Amino acid sequence: MTLWSGRVGAALDPAVWKLLRANDAELLPYDCQASAEHAARLHGAGLLSEDELNEAEERLAAIAHDPATVLETDEDVHSAIERALGPVGRKIHAGRSRNDQVAAALRLYVADACAEAREEIDALALVTLSFAETEAETLMPGYTHLQRGQPITLGHHLLAWVEMLERDRARFAGAADAARPSPLGAGALAGSTLGIDPPDAQMRNSVDAVADRDFALDYLYAAATLFVHLSRIGEEIVLWATSEFGFVRLPEEASTGSSMMPQKLNPDVAELVRGKAGTAIGRLTGLLATVKGLPLAYDRDLQEDKTPVFAARSDVCLALRGMTVLVSGLVADRERLEEAVSDPLLLATDVAEDIVRGGIPFREAHEQVAASVRDGSFRAGTTPADSVAARRAPGPGGVREAIAAARARFGQSR
Secondary structure, eight states: OOSOTTTOOSOOOHHHHHHHOOOOGGGHHHHHHHHHHHHHHHHHTTSSOHHHHHHHHHHHHHHTTOGGGSOTTOSSHHHHHHHHTGGGGGTTTTTOOHHHHHHHHHHHHHHHHHHHHHHHHHHHHHHHHHHHHHTTTOEEEEEETTEEEEEEEHHHHHHHHHHHHHHHHHHHHHHHHHHOSOOTTOTTTTOOSSOOOOSOTTOOOHHHHHHOOHHHHHHHHHHHHHHHHHHHHHHHHHHHTSTTTOOEEOOGGGOBOOSSOTTOOBOHHHHHHHHHHHHHHHHHHHHHHHHTTOOSSOOGGGGGGHHHHHHHHHHHHHHHHHHHHHHHHOEEOHHHHHHHHTOGGGGHHHHHHHHHHTTOOHHHHHHHHHHHHHTTOOOOSSOHHHHHHHOOSTTTTOHHHHHHHHHHHTTOOO
C-alpha cells in the first residue's frame, strides 16, 4: 500500500519499489503511539467522533504488538498501520504527513533506546563498582604511555571506568531530552488548516520540526562515545589477561577457546566490543554526512536515518550486556599485581617530592632523581602502600568513599 498512489497512476518498476521501500518495521509500536496521539488531536478538532477515536486507539494498541502487520506490499510502517486500521485509517491521516509522522515515531524510538542504554550502563557500572570494592586496597602500577608510572590501587583504576560510564549515561539522558518534543501538527512542513493542535512548544518552527534529526545524531554520538569507552576498557582487559601482564583471569562464561590451540582462553567479548567502536563511529559519521547537504524541510534521504539508529540500539545493548558478564566474572591475580607494583621506580616521583619538601626546586629534584635512575643508584624511601595513602588527589586514598558516592549516584546501595 502507498499513501501517494492518487498522484502516480503507473505501477512502479520493481527495482524502484525495492529502493523506495523502507525497512522500518522496528518503528511499529512507536508509530502506533504517535498515531494514537494524532487521533486524539483529530478528535479534539472535531474530525474524529468518540467512537472513531476509541476504535482507532483499540486497533492501534493491538497492531503495536503484531509485527506481521507490516507486509511486503506496504511501502513503510506508516502505510501498513493505516491499512491495518481499516475504515478509520482513511480518516486518521488528516492534518498529518509522513514527514511529521516519522519524525514523531523516531523521536519516541530514540527516547526509548536512550532509557534502555542507561539501564544497561547502570548494570555494567554496578558490577564494576563491586569489583572495585573487592580490590579497593589491591596495589597495582598506574600507567602512562603504557609504562609503569606511580602506584595506585586496582579499585582506584576501576573507578575510572565508572567515571566514563557515568558520562555516557548523562549523554544518553541528554539525547532522550532532545528527542522528547513531538512534531505532530507540523504536517508536511507548514502545519494544517484543520485546527489540530500544533507541535510541542519547544518546536517553534514547523519546517524545522520535520527536518530536524539532531536528536538522532545526539543518540549516535552518545553510542559512539560509549563504544570508545567500552573499547578502552576492553583493551585494558585484553592486556591484563595476557601472560605478559597476568593481572586478571577471564571468566569462562565470557571467553572462547581456540579451534587449534587447546590451551587458549581468549577475551573475545572485549575484542568484539573494541571492534564495534569503529562501526559505531561510522554510523555517526554516515548520518552527519547524509544530513549536512539537505535543503529544508524533508527529503527522502532521511529514510537513511533509521538504519544506523536501529543498528546502534542493538549493538549498544549487546555490548553492554556482554561486558557486564565479562567484568562481573573477572578475578584479580593479586600475587601478580603485587609483583608488578614492587618495582621501586614507581616511587621515583615520591622521592623527588620528598626532596622538594627540603626546600629544593622541583626541577633540580627531578634532575637528581633522574640521574640516580640513569646510573642505577636510585633508592626508594617509601613503600607503594605509603605512597598511595599519602596522596590527596581524588581516588587513591579514598576508594571506598568514592565507591559509596558512585553507588549513590547510580541509585544503588550495596
